[in-house]
Every structure is written in C-alpha cells, then in structure tokens.
Amino acid sequence: MSTVAQTPERVMPDRHYLNDNYGIRSWLLTKDHKRIAILYLISISVVFFIAGIFASLIRLHLLTPNGALFTPDTYNKMFTMHGVMMVFFFLVPSVPAVLGNFVIPLMVGAKDLAFPKINLMSWYIYIVGVTFAMAAIVSGGVDTGWTFYTPLSSGFLHTNVIVMVVGVIFAGFSSIFTGLNFIVTVHRMRAPGLTWGRLPLMVWSNYATSLIMILATPVLAITLILLGLERGFHIGIFDPKLGGDPVLFQHMFWFYSHPAVYIMILPGMGVISEIIPCFSRKRIFGYSFVAFSSIAIAVFGFVVWAHHMFVAGISVYSAMVFSLLSYAVAIPSAVKVFNWTATMYKGSISMDTPMLYAMGFIGLFTIGGLTGLFLAALGLDVHIHDTYFVIAHFHFIMVGGMVMAYLGGIHFWWPKMTGRLYPEAVAKLAALITFIGFNLTFFPQFVLGYLGQPRRYAIYAPEFQVLNVLSTAGASVLAVGFILPALYLTWSLKYGEVAGDNPWRATGLEWQTTSPPPTHNFHETPVVTTEAYHYGSESEEEVRVVP
Amino acid sequence: MAQQKEASTFGMWVFLVTEIMMFGGVFVAYMIYRLKYYEGFVAGSTSIDVTWGFINTLVLICSSLTMALAVSAAQRGVVRLQKIFIIFTMALGLVFLVIKGIEYHQKWVEHHVPGGTWQTFDPQDIHQDLIKEGKTPQAATEIAHQTEIFFCFYFAMTGLHALHMIIGLILMTWLLLRVSRREFGPDYYTPVELGGLYWHFVDIVWIYLFPLLYLINRTHGKI
Amino acid sequence: MTEGAHPTHKVYYLVFLALVIGTVLTWRIAFVDLTFFGISFNPEVAVLIACTKATLVILFFMHVRYSSKLTMLTVAAGFFWLLIMISLDLCDYLTRGAVKPL
Numbered sequence: 034m035s036t037v038a039q040t041p042e043r044v045m046p047d048r049h050y051l052n053d054n055y056g057i058r059s060w061l062l063t064k065d066h067k068r069i070a071i072l073y074l075i076s077i078s079v080v081f082f083i084a085g086i087f088a089s090l091i092r093l094h095l096l097t098p099n100g101a102l103f104t105p106d107t108y109n110k111m112f113t114m115h116g117v118m119m120v121f122f123f124l125v126p127s128v129p130a131v132l133g134n135f136v137i138p139l140m141v142g143a144k145d146l147a148f149p150k151i152n153l154m155s156w157y158i159y160i161v162g163v164t165f166a167m168a169a170i171v172s173g174g175v176d177t178g179w180t181f182y183t184p185l186s187s188g189f190l191h192t193n194v195i196v197m198v199v200g201v202i203f204a205g206f207s208s209i210f211t212g213l214n215f216i217v218t219v220h221r222m223r224a225p226g227l228t229w230g231r232l233p234l235m236v237w238s239n240y241a242t243s244l245i246m247i248l249a250t251p252v253l254a255i256t257l258i259l260l261g262l263e264r265g266f267h268i269g270i271f272d273p274k275l276g277g278d279p280v281l282f283q284h285m286f287w288f289y290s291h292p293a294v295y296i297m298i299l300p301g302m303g304v305i306s307e308i309i310p311c312f313s314r315k316r317i318f319g320y321s322f323v324a325f326s327s328i329a330i331a332v333f334g335f336v337v338w339a340h341h342m343f344v345a346g347i348s349v350y351s352a353m354v355f356s357l358l359s360y361a362v363a364i365p366s367a368v369k370v371f372n373w374t375a376t377m378y379k380g381s382i383s384m385d386t387p388m389l390y391a392m393g394f395i396g397l398f399t400i401g402g403l404t405g406l407f408l409a410a411l412g413l414d415v416h417i418h419d420t421y422f423v424i425a426h427f428h429f430i431m432v433g434g435m436v437m438a439y440l441g442g443i444h445f446w447w448p449k450m451t452g453r454l455y456p457e458a459v460a461k462l463a464a465l466i467t468f469i470g471f472n473l474t475f476f477p478q479f480v481l482g483y484l485g486q487p488r489r490y491a492i493y494a495p496e497f498q499v500l501n502v503l504s505t506a507g508a509s510v511l512a513v514g515f516i517l518p519a520l521y522l523t524w525s526l527k528y529g530e531v532a533g534d535n536p537w538r539a540t541g542l543e544w545q546t547t548s549p550p551p552t553h554n555f556h557e558t559p560v561v562t563t564e565a566y567h568y569g570s571e572s573e574e575e576v577r578v579v580p
Numbered sequence: 581m582a583q584q585k586e587a588s589t590f591g592m593w594v595f596l597v598t599e600i601m602m603f604g605g606v607f608v609a610y611m612i613y614r615l616k617y618y619e620g621f622v623a624g625s626t627s628i629d630v631t632w633g634f635i636n637t638l639v640l641i642c643s644s645l646t647m648a649l650a651v652s653a654a655q656r657g658v659v660r661l662q663k664i665f666i667i668f669t670m671a672l673g674l675v676f677l678v679i680k681g682i683e684y685h686q687k688w689v690e691h692h693v694p695g696g697t698w699q700t701f702d703p704q705d706i707h708q709d710l711i712k713e714g715k716t717p718q719a720a721t722e723i724a725h726q727t728e729i730f731f732c733f734y735f736a737m738t739g740l741h742a743l744h745m746i747i748g749l750i751l752m753t754w755l756l757l758r759v760s761r762r763e764f765g766p767d768y769y770t771p772v773e774l775g776g777l778y779w780h781f782v783d784i785v786w787i788y789l790f791p792l793l794y795l796i797n798r799t800h801g802k803i
Numbered sequence: 804m805t806e807g808a809h810p811t812h813k814v815y816y817l818v819f820l821a822l823v824i825g826t827v828l829t830w831r832i833a834f835v836d837l838t839f840f841g842i843s844f845n846p847e848v849a850v851l852i853a854c855t856k857a858t859l860v861i862l863f864f865m866h867v868r869y870s871s872k873l874t875m876l877t878v879a880a881g882f883f884w885l886l887i888m889i890s891l892d893l894c895d896y897l898t899r900g901a902v903k904p905l
Binding site: 147148151209213214216217220221222247248249250251252254255256258259262265266267268269270275276277278281285288 | 583586587590591594595597598599600601602603604605606608609612613616617694695696697725726728729732733735736740
Binding site for chain 3: 586589590593594596597600601604605607608611612615616630634637638641642644645647648649652655773776777780781783784787788790791792795796797798799
C-alpha cells in the first residue's frame with residue numbers, strides 16, 4: 034500500500050529553484066541553499082563511489098589467506114584511503130550538507146540559511162579538501178590508517194601524509210562552517226509560531242550535530258597541524274626520541290574523532306525521525322525525549338573518547354572512567370530506538386522505500402550499537418580491540434545505520450528536491466538487495482573478530498577463509514544495491530512520474546511548498562500553529578499560510 | 581538590520597568558540613608536557629626574554645583598547661576617528677610582530693630552534709646555566725635535552741598566534757578600506773564589531789601565552 | 804543590561820588600566836616565590852590573573868556584558884568544553900601508575 038497521494042493532477046511548477054537561472058555560473062556562484070545541497074550531492078556521490086572502489090579492492094584482496102591482489106604496503110594504502118574518504122569526505126558531510134542544507138531552511142520556514150555566502154564557501158572549501166585528498170591518492174597514497182597514528186605517520190612512513198592531512202583539515206573547516214550556519218539559522222530564523230518544541234526532529238538532530246562540529250573539529254585541526262609540523266619540520270611533540278608521547282596524539286585525535294562518529298550518525302537519526310512518523314501515519318512517540326536525546330548524545334559523546342585507547346597505554350584508572358562513561362552514552366541512543374519502535378506500534382505502516390531503509394536502520398543500528406557495549410567493557414576489549422569485531426561494529430552503525438538513513442532520506446526528499454518520483458519497484462528491490470548484501474558482508478566479520486582475525490592485516494590465518502569469502506560475496510551484492518539507486522535516481526530526473534507538492538502527505542513546512550520549491554522557498558512566510566508530526570489529527574493540513 | 585547584526589555577532593562568537601577549542605588543543609598538549617618535563621620547561625622558559633614578552637603583552641592590550649575605540653567610533657559614524665584607531669591598532673599589531681621577529685632571531689642565534697629540519701638545536705648555554713645552579717652534569721644534560729620539547733611548543737604556539745595576528749592585520753586593512761568608503765555608521769557597523777571581536781580574541785590568547793611560556797618559574801631571580 | 808548597549812569610553816579606559824596593572828602584577832609576581840605549605844602557587848596565581856584579564860576583555864571590550872544571554876552561554880560553553888578536554892586528559896596523565904594492573 035503506497036502513501037502517494039492520488040490527486041488527479043500533479044504538476045511541476047513553472048518556475049522553481051532548478052530552472053530559475055541557467056548556466057554554469059548560476060550554479061557555481063549560487064547562494065541558494067538548495068542548489069548548494071545539489072552541488073554537495075554530486076560531489077559526495079563521486080567520493081562515495083571512489084571510496085567504494087577501495088572497499089571492493091580490499092574485499093577482493095581478502096579472498097585468499099595470503100592476499101589475492103596486493104603487497105602488504107599497498108593493502109595498507111587501500112584501507113587507509115577507503116577510511117579517510119568515507120569518514121571525512123562522505124559520512125561527515127552526507128546528511129548535513131546534502132539533506133540538511135536542502136531541508137532545514139524549509140523546515141524552519143526561512144528563505145535561506147543565515148549566511149548563504151558562507152554556505153557556498155563551505156562547498157568550495159570541501160572541494161579543495163577533496164582535491165588535496167585526490168592528489169595524495171594519485172601521487173602514491175597514504176598507508177597510515179585513517180587514524181594517522183604517530184609515530185608511523187609523523188616519521189616512519191614515507192607516503193603523502195601531509196597532503197592528505199591538509200585535505201582533511203579543509204574538509205573539517207567545511208563542516209565547521211556548515212555547523213555554524215545551522216546553529217545561527219535555528220536560533221535566529223525560525224518562522225513565527227515555530228517554537229523549539231515544534232521543530233521537526235531533523236532540525237534538532239542537525240542542530241546537535243552542528244554543536245559537535247563546532248566544538249570538536251577544531252581539535253582535529255590543531256592535532257593534524259601539529260602532526261604536519263612534526264612531519265615537515267621534524268619537531269618532536271609526538272616523537273618518543275624527543276620524549277614525546279604518541280598516546281597524546283591519540284588523545285587529541287580521538288577527542289575529535291569520537292564526537293565525529295556522532296556527527297556522522299545523529300543527522301541520520303534525524304532522517305529516521307522524519308520517515309517513521311510519516312509512514313506509520315502516527316505522531317512520534319515521546320517527542321521531547323527524542324529531541325533531548327540528540328543533545329544528550331552530543332554532550333556525552335565528548336567524554337568517552339579514550340575508549341579507543343584502552344590498550345594503548347592510558348592509565349587503568351582513566352580506562353575505568355571512560356568505560357563507565359561509554360556505557361552512559363548508549364542510553365540516549367537506546368531512547369531513540371525505543372521511541373521509533375513505539376511510534377510504529379499500532380501505526381498504519383506503509384512499506385515505501387524510505388520506510389524500508391528506516392526499518393533496516395533501526396535493526397542494524399541496534400545491533401551495531403549493542404556491540405559497542407561489548408567493546409566498552411575493558412576485559413572484553415583487550416581481546417576484540419583491533420580485530421574484525423570492531424570493523425563489523427562500526428560498519429553496522431555507519432553503513433547499516435548511517436548510509437541506509439542517508440539513502441532513506443534521499444528517497445524521502447527526492448520528490449521535493451527534483452519534483453519527480455523514482456520508480457518504486459526498482460527502489461524497493463535495491464533496498465532489499467542492499468540489506469541482504471550488507472548483512473552478508475558484515476555479519477561474518479563479527480565472528481571473524483571474535484575468533485581473532487586482526488584488522489589492517491593483509492593476510493590472515495587459513496581457517497578464516499570461508500567467512501572472508503562470504504563477506505566478499507556479500508560486498509558484491511552490496512555494491513549492486515548501491516549502484517542501482519545511482520542509476521534509477523538519475524533516470525527519474527527525466528522520466529520519473531511528477532511528484533506534486535506532497536506525495537507522502539507528510540507534515541512539515543517543506544511539504545507545504547511546491548516540489549521543487551521556488552528559489553525563495555515560500556511564496557508567503559508560513560505561520561506555524563501546530564506541533565510537528567500532527568499525523569492522525571483532525572486535519573492534516575493545519576499549517577496556515579498567511580496571505 | 582538589527583536582526584542581521586545579532587545573527588552575525590552570534591555567528592562570529594560561534595566561530596570564536598572553534599578558535600577556543602583549537603588553541604585549547606595545543607594548550608592541553610603543552611600542559612601535559614609541562615607536567616612531565618617540568619624542569620626542562622622551567623629551563624626553556626627562563627631562557628626566553630621576559631622583557632620582550634612583557635612589552636608585547638602591553639602592546640597587544642593597547643591595541644585592544646584602540647580597537648574597542650575604533651568600534652565605538654564606527655558606531656557613532658565618526659570616520660576620522662575610525663581611521664585613526666584602526667591605523668593605531670594595526671601599527672601596534674605590527675610592533676608586536678616585529679618584536680616577535682626579534683625574539684625568534686634571538687632563539688636562532690642561541691641555537692634554541694628545535695627540530696631535525698635545520699639541526700641547529702644545541703642548548704649549550706642552558707646546560708651551563710644549569711650547572712651553575714648546582715645540577716649534576718647528568719641532570720643538566722637531561723634537562724637541557726628536555727628543553728627541545730619546550731621550544732617545540734614555544735614556536736608552535738607563538739607561531740600559530742602570529743599567524744592569527746597576520747590574518748588580523750589583513751582583516752584590518754580590509755576594514756580600513758571600507759571605512760575610507762564611509763560604509764559604517766550607527767545603522768551599520770557590523771564588520772567593524774566582528775573585526776573587533778576577532779582582534780580581542782587574539783589578544784586573549786596572548787594574555788594566556790605570556791605567563792604560560794615566559795613565566796613558568798622565575799623565582800630563582802634570573803631575568 | 805540592554806542588548807546592543809555599549810560601554811562608555813570611561814569604562815574602556817578603566818578596563819585598560821586594570822589590564823595594564825594585571826600585566827605588571829603578573830610580571831613582577833613571577834619573581835616572588837609563592838610557596839606555602841610546600842606547594843608553589845605561582846602557576847595558579849599566574850593563571851588566575853590571566854583569567855581575570857581575559858574576563859575583562861570578554862565582558863567589556865567584546866561587549867559580552869551587554870549582549871544577549873545566548874551570547875554569554877556560547878562563550879561559557881566554549882570555555883566549559885575546554886575544561887572537559889583538560890580534565891579528562893589529566894585524568895589519564897595524572898593517574899598513570901596509580902592503579903596497578905592485574
């Protein structure tokens with residue numbers, strides 16, 4: 034059963050943000066948040082496929098115990114570049130810079146973000162970052178792991194660490210400016226009647242994400258700057274020969290990178306919070322709890338970073354402190370999962386593609402999150418740290434969770450962004466293929482990790498081969514699942530059915546304007562008189578537009 | 581317009597929070613090494629010229645005053661005063677950088693510049709001072725060796741700060757141009773206010789750098 | 804304080820004077836041994852004076868005293884987060900060797 038509204042005539046508006054201005058300059062010099070979102074969409078899709086190619090090469094190499102394709106040094110480059118591209122250049126900007134940029138001004142009833150020129154600048158900074166990263170890849174690659182641990186990265190290895198690190202710093206600044214824009218927009222530019230308590234949860238999530246971006250990313254910047262100085266001028270802040278402490282690099286690096294994983298997942302949770310109520314035709318259960326849990330995740334996420342360092346040489350006392358705090362940070366995420374599930378309970382569920390991705394998210398994110406608790410236990414971590422257990426854990430969260438949330442969001446807002454519907458049957462098939470491929474790829478990795486296969490090794494013990502082959506087989510299915518949307522979404526731009534203003538009959542201000550929206554978003558400033566998610570209430574179109 | 585000014589000021593503060601965290605990162609690293617190699621840090625700190633540091637601190641405080649007065653002039657729309665105060669601020673900033681240059685040169689000449697790139701680090705004078713204080717030769721060698729990490733932080737922290745000063749001077753130049761075009765008055769002076777916020781922040785970083793780098797332990801009476 | 808109001812020039816000069824005095828004080832007191840009960844309080848005094856100076860600059864030169872609560876919260880949050888980073892890092896470094904591993 035589909036929720037697409039069966040209105041007799043669905044037409045594209047004559048003028049909208051895509052056809053208001055033509056020419057490459059109107060795109061490259063745009064200040065329209067919607068166009069900037071599209072620019073980001075194209076860029077990060079390219080990055081995703083490049084990083085995906087590295088992933089495929091990794092899995093192909095691991096088909097045999099002695100490594101099928103590469104020397105160990107080259108293999109190190111494969112997983113490093115996969116990690117760097119995916120973390121810094123895909124996951125961090127994905128939902129905020131694409132979906133957030135597009136949807137947040139609409140959701141708060143504004144014409145644009147607070148600082149449109151800074152928004153465009155953030156995209157250019159991102160592109161500069163990508164350029165540096167590509168330059169590092171093309172001129173020999175980097176093999177330190179995406180975590181750039183010293184002293185490997187500061188002196189031992191002779192790859193293009195500095196070029197790559199400069200690229201990452203630029204990507205970080207891009208995210209800082211995005212976050213800055215969101216924070217000021219949400220504080221200062223809400224439409225009349227739109228109190229904090231009426232904001233869609235997508236806005237709450239992206240706001241919390243922006244707080245993390247502002248507070249954590251600068252520490253990454255200074256850490257990488259110090260690393261660059263160490264590598265370039267051979268000063269010895271992290272160099273044991275000069276009395277430096279390599280663990281200090283890890284402290285500073287993870288101070289950013291742990292909150293960074295919340296930067297990566299929180300926006301996805303925001304997307305899920307939009308999709309579930311819509312396709313359950315029911316208001317979200319426990320709105321305040323979900324809203325505040327986003328802030329709680331953002332705050333708690335800052336005090337758990339050393340759980341990445343339990344076996345690195347930190348004091349046992351601080352390991353205990355961080356372990357306890359890591360258990361605490363799981364709680365707000367659990368709150369969200371409970372609330373989404375409770376929202377679906379006795380709802381009128383329709384299995385449209387966004388909902389399929391959302392349900393996949395809930396299941397896979399939960400598994401990934403629970404396995405995090407295993408890793409947070411000190412005794413257990415001694416055995417499973419730096420094994421495939423960790424890899425499976427974060428891929429369940431980042432791919433099974435975040436990428437699925439991203440795809441769900443893309444499908445959910447595709448009609449709004451393009452005015453077109455994608456072909457539903459193919460899309461459902463792709464979601465299913467992705468789900469199956471994902472599980473086949475990563476579930477065996479939990480077992481492998483538990484059995485002892487270490488991560489970042491180019492070879493493994495022969496008894497692990499069957500599970501590795503299963504994992505690679507799954508990866509090829511997963512690849513199909515990712516390629517299909519790239520194809521049919523592009524196809525739908527020209528041949529897709531016209532969507533109309535609100536094909537999902539969703540609440541939210543973005544659905545009260547045309548699909549695609551006009552450049553200035555709303556013909557008149559909306560006034561909000563209802564809570565968010567007023568599904569199932571007397572009249573689902575209670576938002577008045579002031580003439 | 582007022583709403584835009586509030587939004588811009590708020591945005592600038594959010595940006596300054598990122599700067600707090602960025603400088604904060606290197607301050608934390610400094611703090612950890614100071615705890616670990618206290619004597620080395622004391623020796624290193626004693627060997628940098630506290631008089632120059634003191635003068636530089638006063639220079640920046642004066643520049644903060646002139647900047648605040650520049651913002652006030654912009655708010656009142658007095659173009660002549662805006663120009664004067666911004667120029668004074670820039671001049672003081674330049675004085676700061678020149679003094680910094682003199683200090684860096686001193687360090688170069690004394691062979692206190694760390695790192696493998698130039699390979700000139702040689703804390704002979706520090707070693708001798710430590711012996712004079714009564715340290716054993718072994719301890720003196722150890723402590724002198726530790727000063728290299730102190731100097732890594734000295735150059736990294738003051739270097740990052742100096743970079744921000746240079747960016748500040750560029751910002752001031754841009755503001756001066758706009759002031760000359762009479763762009764600011766009671767209705768609109770936001771860029772001057774934001775420039776002021778940035779300048780004061782860079783001043784605050786130095787307010788912390790001065791005691792942390794120059795005044796670690798001077799109670800044995802040496803200047 | 805009303806938002807958008809500004810300090811008078813008199814306030815600026817007073818703050819400037821306080822900052823200069825603070826600087827001279829920091830400089831001179833660094834040469835005085837402030838050891839009581841066996842602990843040297845020089846570092847704490849230096850940081851305290853620096854924090855006071857920074858607070859004066861923030862409140863008056865940067866107009867935070869006359870700004871919205873949101874601005875004050877933002878500034879406070881920045882320093883609070885710095886405190887988180889400092890204290891949890893120290894939690895590791897100060898306790899190395901404190902608890903014997905099994």
